[in-house]
Amino acid sequence: MEEILMTPGPVKILPRILEAMSKPVKYHRGSEFAALYSDIVEMLKEIFQTENDIFVLSGSGTCAMEAAIGNIVRTDDRVLCISNGKFGERFIEIASKYSNAVMPLRFEWGLPVAVNHVAGAIDYFEPDVVTMVHNETSTGVLNPAVDIGALVKNANAIFVLDCITSIGGDDVPVDNIGADIAIVGSQKCIGAPPGLSALSISEEAWKRITANERRKPYYMDLISYKKSFEKLQTPYTPALPLFSALHEALRIVREEGLHHRILRHRTLARAVREAASRMNLQLFPKRAYSNTVTAINLPHGITEDEMKKEMRRRGIIIVGGQDKVKGKIFRIATMGNVSADDVIYTINALEDVLISRGLLHENERGVGVKTAERIIEL
Ligand SMILES: Cc1ncc(COP(=O)(O)O)c(C=O)c1O
Known part of the structure; x- marks a missing residue:
């Protein structure tokens, strides 16, 4: 009996995507990969509903969460981490590795985050960076991203939004929300195999990343992703079969x-x-x-x-x-x-x-x- 995966990632992979993944590997410094990567980013921009830069990382959603925090956050930056579930907690853990001034703002599991409490915390704490999970997979709750995005913008802070289980399945207008960094995972609503993540980066976020000269990540240094993207490449060898699979999965999203x-x-x-x-x-x-x-x-x-x-x-x-x-x-x-x-x-x-x-x-x-x-x- 064939089993049906009704899990919140990985998800069922359609035969077309499996086939794409098993095609001969392309050279990642050649024109074929450049065309593939360019296409992927173009299709991702459609589902992120953004004009911001997008990069694909050869690592799961958590890799992109850490890339976001690691590139943006300096040791003394105030980071407000809004949490109402396991993945909100993950941001607290990651941020605590990069900053000495993390303020967790916790809400009951099973409830959406309360906008007025977030507003109060932002006023009080004056954060440089705010993190939130859009779709909290651990509790099945969708958080009010538009409202929180407006508060964060108003406070001139950077908004890092985990959309790992919403982009590609729900309406996530990244630019309207004002998410400076939005993150998706390949193995969720996009329907590709696990192993890749993608993140969008706004102008404001770039300013902070560039100013953060002592940013710690090496493999996930987003400036090297930006430089390599000028040649439609990734800085290090990408997970090529997964890129082919993601490309096909995104074509299916576009067709639908x-x-x-x-x-x-x-x-x-x-x-x-x-x-x-x-x-x-x-x-x-x-x-x-x-x-x-x-x-x-x-x-x-x-x-x-x-x-x-x-x-x-x-x-x-x-x-x-x-x-x-x-x-x-x-x-x-x-x-x-x-x-x-x-x-x-x-x-x-x-x-x-x-x-x-x-x-x-x-x-x-x-x-x-x-x-x-x-x-x-x-
Ligand atoms: C909302 C959310 N954030 C982050 C993650 C972590 O992603 P990954 O397991 O791809 O590293 C998950 C995985 O289930 C998730 O649902």
């Missing part, structure tokens, strides 16, 4: 059209949410639901490991909770090239697991699937 892709992500996430509610499950977030990953409270009567195992026996791979919410929630992602059928199979399996555990009555078999079908067909 960003608008349709966002709509599909929103519809499929809504189908999961409403089907779950119809099966008497409770969503973990109280509001501000992610359009790419749904976090659901584990009902009494089944553990996280049992839920994952039971779903896997039915051919569906899902994930549990992380850190604080481990053992309390399970998550179903609807990212990338996930199809309506994938979602229906998943809901069908979930229904079956719940019935087998006595958590849903046999009479109710089909309620989740019907709900999901109705939403998908709307």
Whole structure:
């Protein structure tokens, strides 16, 4: 039985992308790679909705998070790290390696960040840099990027926004938000294999990076990425097969059209949410639901490991909770090239697991699937 990956990265890889990845490797200092890289960046600009520079790094999302912080932040820079989940915490950890003046601003997991509290913290702390995660994958919450972006701009600070699980699946107008650095991962909504990340860099961010003469990263020194990009190259040998795969994945995004892709992500996430509610499950977030990953409270009567195992026996791979919410929630992602059928199979399996555990009555078999079908067909 072929298993269906409903995990928040890596995601299902379409055969076209696998094929592209297995083509003979191109020389990375030649014209073929230059054309490929140029195309990739052009297509990334469309989904980032930005005019800013974009670079692709041969490393996963965390690599780009560290590249952003490592290049921008000086030891005495004040860094306000907004956090309402595991990935917000990651920014705190990374920033603490580069600055002695990190101020974590924490919100309850499962709630979006509160704009008025952020405004107060910005007034009080006068940060040089503010970090936030747009789509907090660990809790299934979408944070108010536009509002926070406006506050950060108003304070003349640099805004670093993790859009690792939103760009390519949700509407992320990087320039409207005013994100000076926005980051995406290859293995999420774009639907490419894991191993690459990309980040956009604004004029303001460049000013700080250039002024930061003692910036610490060597492999991820963004100035060397900028210089190499003049020749449409990367400073060091790129993960060539992954670049080919990313190129094909982005072509698929373009063929689908960003608008349709966002709509599909929103519809499929809504189908999961409403089907779950119809099966008497409770969503973990109280509001501000992610359009790419749904976090659901584990009902009494089944553990996280049992839920994952039971779903896997039915051919569906899902994930549990992380850190604080481990053992309390399970998550179903609807990212990338996930199809309506994938979602229906998943809901069908979930229904079956719940019935087998006595958590849903046999009479109710089909309620989740019907709900999901109705939403998908709307
Ligand atoms: C919001 C968010 N930020 C950062 C990361 C880290 O990305 P990676 O595992 O690609 O390094 C993830 C991965 O799940 C994520 O969902």
